[in-house]
Amino acid sequence: MSTLEQSRYLATEIPGPRSQALIDRKVAAVSRGIGNTMPVYTARAFGGIVEDVDGNRFIDLGSGIAVTTIGNAAPQVVEAVQRQVAEFTHTCFMITPYEGYVAVAEALNRITPGGGEQRSALFNSGSEAVENAIKIARTYTRKPAVVSFDHAYHGRTNLTMALTAKSMPYKHGFGPFAPEIYRAPLSYPFRDAEFGKEMATDGQWAAKRAVSVIEKQVGADNLAAVLIEPIQGEGGFIVPADGFLPALLEWCRDNNVVFIADEVQTGFARTGAMFACEHEGVEPDLICTAKGIADGMPLSAVTGRAEIMDAPHVSGLGGTYGGNPVACAAALATIDTIESEGLVERARQIETLMKDRLGRLQAEDDRIGDVRGRGAMIAMELVKPGTTEPDAELTMKLCVGCHMAGVIVLSCGTFGNVLRFLPPLAIADDLLLEGLDVLAQVLKDL
Structure with a gap:
């Protein structure tokens, strides 16, 4: 059973020195065609947290693109x-x-x-x-x-x-x-x-x-x-x-x-x-x-x-x-x-939590054109204020801001303007809501 602490923690700037060294090695060894979303290298992951080689702990709202649904390194x-x-x-x-x-x-x-x-x-x-x-x-x-x-x-x-x-x-x-x-x-x-x-x-x-x-x-x-x-x-x-x-x-x-x-x-x-x-x-x-x-x-x-x-x-x-x-x-x-463990029902609980928090955020910010999805597969579509015109630049900046603040989020969409959330169903409510609070603050700062 992993003992990885289930809390967000930034020990270094992002990327830290060990991740940076691995980034340099990757450039020299791996095909340029393989891209990375985040400039950090994983050391451990469990539940709703991913820890990098520099000791930074990130709230995981991506699940490796919907893969670690029951939580990373699930004991069973x-x-x-x-x-x-x-x-x-x-x-x-x-x-x-x-x-x-x-x-x-x-x-x-x-x-x-x-x-x-x-x-x-x-x-x-x-x-x-x-x-x-x-x-x-x-x-x-x-x-x-x-x-x-x-x-x-x-x-x-x-x-x-x-x-x-x-x-x-x-x-x-x-x-x-x-x-x-x-x-x-x-x-x-x-x-x-x-x-x-x-x-x-x-x-x-x-x-x-x-x-x-x-x-x-x-x-x-x-x-x-x-x-x-x-x-x-x-x-x-x-x-x-x-x-x-x-x-x-x-x-x-x-x-x-x-x-x-x-x-x-x-x-x-x-x-x-x-x-x-x-x-x-x-x-x-x-x-x-x-x-x-x-x-x-x-x-x-x-x-x-x-x-x-x-x-x-x-x-x-x-x-x-x-x-x-x-x-x-x-x-x-x-x-x-x-x-x-009743994880189908847990996904519904996560939907309620996320749509409530993101819905309130949407009501305050007309750059959020739409909040949609089902279960623990939720997205918000970002647009130019007062329009339906996609805002890919804001989406990219929001992703990077969340990453630098210790939250893993992913973008998607034909127009590059959708932020998607795929938290593991093992994530605790307080960790999930903290991740969304970080997102709200980054969006406000932008």
């Missing part, structure tokens, strides 16, 4: 990983399989929304999960095209870059990309308000707009899958208007199109439900998961209807490390912790 996960490492670290499930992989698949089939019999396949990353879901959908439907949405983020492989909307930094200079990828308009209530109240609040209306584009530009007879994040991640934590997701699903079911939910960032209690689809009773054909699945161990999965998941031929899916036994042990401990 540490114990499970240590036990598995001592037994064996790898055999390759496709060569000599092991129970852990099967047990994770059973757990996913049980907890993911979907009627009837389900199957799962395990991989290493969110990108791999998405790519394999599309392989499965194409095999099942025998159709080539895939639709994703404005502001979407689905990964950094060639196919998932094509599915991702934002060019810089994810796609710029890396093309050409995979063909037969098309884009439809998303329901984005804050910005759709410019087109009238109906478009902003009526998800079915927004879905009609998307379906019209899909039918004209692709055609259902050519379309294998519609791929969507139930709440967009990198795109700006955009929550579609109520009714948008169910209407899309209904159209897919009517047209033999596989509905794929990318729950890589939203899954595993993050949004106040085990999966974000559940907020509107949506049961996708396939669900892609990763990030929060194993508390930091690299693992991802595709779970879905048995008839679709079984469409690929034997050995058509797989990979050397997919479903690594150590990662599987971590996943089983993570899922057990979420269920046994």
Whole structure:
């Protein structure tokens, strides 16, 4: 059990001398293409705190981008990983399989929304999960095209870059990309308000707009899958208007199109439900998961209807490390912790705390255009005062100011003007509120 004190503390300027020395080593040794959000190097992390090599302690409102949902170095996960490492670290499930992989698949089939019999396949990353879901959908439907949405983020492989909307930094200079990828308009209530109240609040209306584009530009007879994040991640934590997701699903079911939910960032209690689809009773054909699945161990999965998941031929899916036994042990401990400690409800409590504090801040400051999100996946969109014009410069300065004051926050959004909050569900209320108080003070100073 970690003894890391759960308090914010600045021992040095940021970065401290040890972090600075590591920054210099990184420049000399690591590809320039690998960027860093913060100029500090981690030594330890536990609960809601990350401690750097200089002894500075930061309030963690990022969870390694929604990965350490149950808290960094969670005791149950540490114990499970240590036990598995001592037994064996790898055999390759496709060569000599092991129970852990099967047990994770059973757990996913049980907890993911979907009627009837389900199957799962395990991989290493969110990108791999998405790519394999599309392989499965194409095999099942025998159709080539895939639709994703404005502001979407689905990964950094060639196919998932094509599915991702934002060019810089994810796609710029890396093309050409995979063909037969098309884009439809998303329901984005804050910005759709410019087109009238109906478009902003009526998800079915927004879905009609998307379906019209899909039918004209692709055609259902050519379309294998519609791929969507139930709440967009990198795109700006955009929550579609109520009714948008169910209407899309209904159209897919009517047209033999596989509905794929990318729950890589939203899954595993993050949004106040085990999966974000559940907020509107949506049961996708396939669900892609990763990030929060194993508390930091690299693992991802595709779970879905048995008839679709079984469409690929034997050995058509797989990979050397997919479903690594150590990662599987971590996943089983993570899922057990979420269920046994009531962390879905804890995410809802965090939502109430955060929306109350950020809502009061918004009422005092017209640079905060929108506060949105679900559970412990909350964002605020920053704009020029009195307008809806994105303010990316203010967002960058606010992030840096929080970092210098000992709070880890992340930005996102197509326009670079959204601050996103992904606190671990293990964080204490007082630590969470202190982090938001720091944010408020930095915003005031700016």
